[in-house]
Each structure stands twice: as C-alpha cells, then as structure tokens.
Amino acid sequence: MAFDFLQPVSQRVLAHTELLPAQALGRLIYKHTEQDGLPVLAGATFALLGVNESRNAFEKKNDRLDLEQLRIQLYRLMHGNWNDSIIDLGDIEQGETVDDTYFVLRQIVAELLEEKIIPIIMGATQDLTYPAYRAFDGIADMINLVSVDCRFDFGVEDELISSNSYMSRIITDKPNNLFNFSNIGYQTYFNAQEEIDLMERLFFDAYRLGEIASDVSLAEPVLRNAHLVSIDARAIRASEMGQADAFSPNGFTGREICAIARYAGMGDAISLFGIFEIENNMQSFQLVSQMIWYFMEGHNFRTVEHPSPSDADFTKFLVPCDSEELVFYKSALSGRWWVEVPNLPGGYTKPNAPALLPCTEQDYLDACDQNIPERWFKAYRKGFN
Numbered sequence: 001m002a003f004d005f006l007q008p009v010s011q012r013v014l015a016h017t018e019l020l021p022a023q024a025l026g027r028l029i030y031k032h033t034e035q036d037g038l039p040v041l042a043g044a045t046f047a048l049l050g051v052n053e054s055r056n057a058f059e060k061k062n063d064r065l066d067l068e069q070l071r072i073q074l075y076r077l078m079h080g081n082w083n084d085s086i087i088d089l090g091d092i093e094q095g096e097t098v099d100d101t102y103f104v105l106r107q108i109v110a111e112l113l114e115e116k117i118i119p120i121i122m123g124a125t126q127d128l129t130y131p132a133y134r135a136f137d138g139i140a141d142m143i144n145l146v147s148v149d150c151r152f153d154f155g156v157e158d159e160l161i162s163s164n165s166y167m168s169r170i171i172t173d174k175p176n177n178l179f180n181f182s183n184i185g186y187q188t189y190f191n192a193q194e195e196i197d198l199m200e201r202l203f204f205d206a207y208r209l210g211e212i213a214s215d216v217s218l219a220e221p222v223l224r225n226a227h228l229v230s231i232d233a234r235a236i237r238a239s240e241m242g243q244a245d246a247f248s249p250n251g252f253t254g255r256e257i258c259a260i261a262r263y264a265g266m267g268d269a270i271s272l273f274g275i276f277e278i279e280n281n282m283q284s285f286q287l288v289s290q291m292i293w294y295f296m297e298g299h300n301f302r303t304v305e306h307p308s309p310s311d312a313d314f315t316k317f318l319v320p321c322d323s324e325e326l327v328f329y330k331s332a333l334s335g336r337w338w339v340e341v342p343n344l345p346g347g348y349t350k351p352n353a354p355a356l357l358p359c360t361e362q363d364y365l366d367a368c369d370q371n372i373p374e375r376w377f378k379a380y381r382k383g384f385n
Helices: 012-016 066-075 097-113 124-136 166-172 193-201 211-215 216-224 254-266 282-298 360-367 374-382
Strands: 045-050 088-092 118-123 144-148 177-186 205-208 230-232 272-276 316-322 325-331 337-341 357-359
Touching: 012 066, 045 066, 045 097, 045 282, 066 282, 088 097, 097 118, 097 124, 118 124, 118 282, 124 144, 124 166, 124 230, 124 272, 124 357, 144 254, 166 177, 177 211, 177 216, 193 205, 205 211, 205 216, 211 216, 211 254, 216 254, 216 357, 230 254, 254 272, 254 282, 272 282, 316 360, 325 360, 337 360, 357 374, 360 374
Parallel strands: 045 088, 045 118, 118 272, 144 177, 144 230, 177 205, 230 272
Antiparallel strands: 316 325, 325 337, 337 357
C-alpha cells in the first residue's frame, strides 16, 4: 500500500506544536505521527503532503527541501473561521528511482481523490505535477490544469522529463486526459517563440505577468474550472522569496500570489493544489505557508454555482455580434460572470446544451463593443467542458 511509504510528521515539529496557542493550525490539524499512525481519512477536506524528490530538477538542487521548517511556519498560523477538516499525511521521501517516487505519489493522490479529499502538495520540483496529473486516470475523464509559472515548461523535443519539461509529457502521454491547460504569469523572455506558438495552436490560455499584476482578479475565471492547480514558486519575484539565485527580479508579489491561491481555493472544480520549487529560507517558508492558508480560506468561502435561465439568482444578457449572439450570465450572489459557448458539450448544462465558460464583466463589455472575447473564441475553436 502506497501509504506505507509515508514518513510521519517529525518529533521536532510535534514538539514545536505543543507550544502553540489552541487556535493555531498546528493544534487543529490531524497528523500522521510515529506513535499514532495515519489520521482517519473519512471526513477530511484537505490533506497536506510533502514530497522530497528533486532528482529531476532542471537546475540541480544541493540541499533537500526542509519540510520541517515549512510545517513549523504553517502550523503557527491561526485557524480561520472554517468548517473544513485538515489532515497532515507526512512526507514521501525519495524512492530508489524517481519513477518509484512518482508511483507512490500517484497512488496516494489517487486514493485521496477517490475519497473526495483535496491534496495540498508541498514539493521540491514542479515535475511532480506529472504524477499528480496521472493520478486522475480512471477518476476524471478530462482535466483542466492551471499552472502559475513564468515558463510554459514544454522543454525541448525528446528531453527527459524535468521541472522545465513536464508539460510535454502531460500533453503527449496516453491516456490523454488533458482538456485545457492555462498558464498564469508567464514572462515572454523565458519562453521560446515555438512554445508561445504551440500554446496558440492548441488553443491553450496564457496570461502574461503584467496582465495579471495589473488586475489580479483576471485570474479568477481562469481558476474557476481548474481541477489541478500547480504553482511554481519561481513565478514569484526574488525579493519576495528571500532568494536571489534561480529566481527572477520580476514576478508576482506576495499579495498577488496569495490572491491567486485564494481564487484557486474558490474554484468550483478544484481537486488538487500544489506548490513547487520551494527554497530553503525563512521568508520562502512563511510566504508558502500563507499561500496554503489563503487557498484553504478560499475553499471554505467558495460558492459553487450552476447558471440557469430559470434561476432567479442569475441575470441573462443577450449581446448581438456580427456572426454570433453571445449569451452572458451574471450571478446576483457572487457577481461572477459566464458566457455560453454554443454547440459544445457543457459540464453545467443538460446534454447538447451550450457550455458555460467562466469570464469577466469586461468580456461582456467588450462584446457589447463588438469585440468577441479571446477566451470565447478559443473555447469555440477547441471545445469546452
């Protein structure tokens, strides 16, 4: 059983937890300990999981990820006004080979998904997104993956899987369960033109750093239908992470990345959340801990909505355009927007009814000015679920 390979939360962390106030996260998380074993899965909302595997790092890492210090910083944060239950499964250590680590991670994540528990993965390298994605095999037919990253991570042809090329494996390996891939925060000078062209050809969505930084709420519709959200900490600016090497002076601020994490938690379909490329310094651990906190808060306060013309909580807007009549919906409860994509199968609608694509109010205003939103055009061209 894959859970047998999990290492319990260390005695050092447990000892630190005893000194925390009763309202701290560390006192309220059910932990995998050497003395008591694994916590009960039933009824849990989130499962914390550390993965100390870095052999496929594009830039080799000299030190192991200090998951003890990361937990200490997370545990000391105060519990919010939440009803969600949190368990900490401990850590997956390096297997004999990288594939062994991948196998264990895939099996554990699959078990959690079956139990309707959201894994929160804290990992050394982002190639761990690949086995996490493969865990959905046989559980979900099509997956929407959102990566918060300064790079697309397609790599080069025939390159072995690494933290800079795992997306190529996800796109090409069978079974191909990937329905849509979206990138939030790419920086053009880190991506070859061929990669940018590939994103366009596959009708994937990509949002530049400056676009999201100017209005972080633009990330919300992108994350609303995401099943798997993978954050590369290198999308955060170096000064925010307390790290100069391997990080860029440009990137998201701490406030922006925490807002993105919160939007991820609010997503209607969110099933897995991972933060990777975490560096060993106190500022990094504090920021990553706060990102996890905001993700859990977003999930606790989310509103899962199914727009319908017959539902009084939604207002329907018809916008005649040159070639199409676009149909928008606005929620009176959350203020969120959707737009219909005709003649495509939709997850929120009856069979053969139009699909509903998350969008922004600005998309509606643009349509009123006869500018069809790009996200609608891409969904129309490739299909949307």
